[in-house]
Amino acid sequence: MKYKAFRKCLAIPFWLFLILFVIFPILFIIFYAFTDVNGNFTFDAFTSFFTSPVKLNVLLISILIGLFNTFLCLLIGFPLAYILANPKFNKNYVLVMLFVMPMWINFVLRTGALRDLLSIILNACGTTTGEHPLLCTMIGMVLNYLPFTILxxxxxxxxxxxxxxxxxxxxxxxxxxxxxxxIIPQAMPGIVSASMMVFMPTISSYVISDTLSEGKIMLFGNSIYLSFSNSDWNGGSFMSLIMLIIIFLVMLFTRKFQGEKDADRGNGSW
Amino acid sequence: MEKNLTDSSTYIIELKNVTKIYDDVTVIDKMNLNIKKGEFVTLLGPSGCGKSTTLRMIAGFETPTSGDILLNQKDITSMPPYQRPVNTVFQHYALFPNLNVYDNVAFGLRNKKIPVVKLDKEGKQILQIDKARVKDLKKQINRIKKDKLLSEEDKEQRLTILNEKLDKALSTPVPAYKYKHLSETEIDEKVVKALSIVDLDELEERDINTLSGGQQQRVAIARAIICEPQILLLDEPLGALDLKMRKDMQLELKEMHKRLGITFIYVTHDQEEALTMSDSIVVMNDGVIQQIGTPEEIYNEPKNAFVADFIGSSNIYNATVIAKKKVRFLNHIFDCVDDFEVNERVEVVVRPEDIRLSNEARPDYVQGKMVSKVFKGIHYQYVIMIGHDEVLAQSIKDYPVDQPIYIGIEPDGIHLMHKSDNTNIYTDSYIGKDHCVYIDDKPFSCDLSKLIPNSQVDEDGIVTFDKKQYDFKDADVVATIAPESFLISDDTSDAEVIGEVISSVYKGDHYIILVRSKEDEDFFVATPYTFNPGDIVGLKVDKDKIGLRLKGSIEDYEI
Incomplete structure (x- = not known):
């Protein structure tokens, strides 16, 4: 009996962690999303989000860019992964390391470096990064998320x-x-988890689009960030809630594809 | 000549001078094999003998380094697998887990296209240049050009023939075909029929992963036979089943072969399976065909010691023909049926069931000592020692152990074989705890990785191959040592074997010396130096030079 009680105690740190860093923050988000500045219950944030065409537009564009980025990453990552998995081309895993190594460098630094590189190239072609915001953002997105697809x-x-x-x-x-x-049916679990790894972070990312498009492309992450930096805690919280719901829905959707026994396949590397 | 012509038209598949080399290792060496239409042929041999490679070349997964594969007299060597009218049942079934039983079986049919004659608006046949044939001929020309093993003369000759054919194909239009998928109703009809052939009528909607091994096996067979292939290839299909299932499936496959009437090519390392099912057996070793024959021929008239040892348990001895139809082995002279040259060194095979046992001395019986007795159900299996030779015998009568026993062999139970060369073959060797091979109960250090081609061995004697590990402690093996691999010297201090020189024959530039150890084991040694009969010599072998082959199944040693 004593032993059993002791074993239960071992779970305490986990529960503490869960309550402090997962449940409390979510409760805070919900609280802020449905209150006003004075802490009174209201649907203001809800109505202002769903009646604002600008904000809805940002969400739509974010989802589209997310899908496009996922598609591009799969298109490039699939053949690359296929080649890397062939021992003929990839002796001693050196090539895999080469593709994964950029992940170890902070991505803000990487994105900054990429911006400078792109502006040098585009300036040489007689144009600037500001004139091709979508192109630059997509290049940045693909480069950043490719390792997450390949692994x-x-x-x-x-x-x-x-x-x-x-x-x-x-x-x-x-x-x-x-x-x-x-080959595709066999690789499906990998494709699904790669898509998850790319799609959701893309929607909520803001550093890449901010840095590379010179503020011309606004993603959902950008607008959440803006709300908070403009002290609109309630609006920001509501949008975060929307984000959480999307993540939840995507997870429900992909679980259907993945099946329980495959869960360890693609995710195993993480 | 005319007989030859009719003969060749009955062959469905012919391998001509086929050689396959992987990374400088010759897996198949100049193989010639003809298989008749409707036959059940088994490729039999130990692991790594090239039988699976042969099958994969027929299926199209491997292309021969040199040589041709003909299907109905048509060269298919460079044809990709998806175009060949050949289907395979894979060793581990290789079913598609994302599809259910029905879709797995229908898979091949959904890819199949039926040619329909192309007609123009007036209902006349459209004539076109046969592009597929041109492409195929170009591939063949390319293949011949790249073949490094073909002689220049042959190359030239074959290229001219092919170029002529190519010119002809380019200039003469033939009726054009368009290709059409089968309709779903046609597919359904065939799937239902195929599933009933393998007794899986009720399981159409089942998920592959919920099936038992035997059921998966049946799905794999149904999936392969539904395309109505001209040849069905089976790559150790029963290996993963338990013994009883395997026996049932063997009979069922045999039955299926009769009903379908298509050619079966079956690969196995299990000699019993081969004997049970086949119309003819091809015994292979080291990429070379050792013998082709019916099960009876292979069993009763093995061509060499390898075949005799591989097919069934048998007693194999070195012997000498001492007079017409008289042969000496086991320190005794036996009458035999085979007429060989007098004084020829031969090998003798005696099947355990051909050995007669007796409690009392009789004329022409040899005295030995009964060492062990094992009850095998309908008979006892005995081991009898005669001098230093072991004799394996079977009898339904019960004889006591550790008592003297007399054995006799009828003349027709003794089968003589020409010695292929002077290679020393030791069929009763084993691997000891110290990872040495024991030949004649003497340890020789050896390279255990030779038991599995392309494997690695670590210092603990654990052999690794294909991510699996094997411990061959106490494994029964056949050791082979070429005569020139022995180091012979007068100095016996660090020798692995000490023996007496029995004979010495000069062969032009070297001597072949027969050394007999105290334990009566014979070693043939090639050396440039002279030794005289009666000399006591020491023998040593470099460990890389000992060839090893496992008896029995490799799976038994997996850890």
């Missing part, structure tokens, strides 16, 4: 069942069909 994809690619690929060929699949009918 989960890489770890699923390592586990690709060669027999299944050969079975597909044996049953009449040409190389294109083999890819769509055998």
């Amino acid at each position: 989960p994809l890489y770890s699923t690619m390592l586990k690709l069942d060669k027999n299944q690929i050969e079975a597909a060929q044996d049953l009449g699949c040409n190389p294109v069909k083999t890819f769509t009918k055998s």
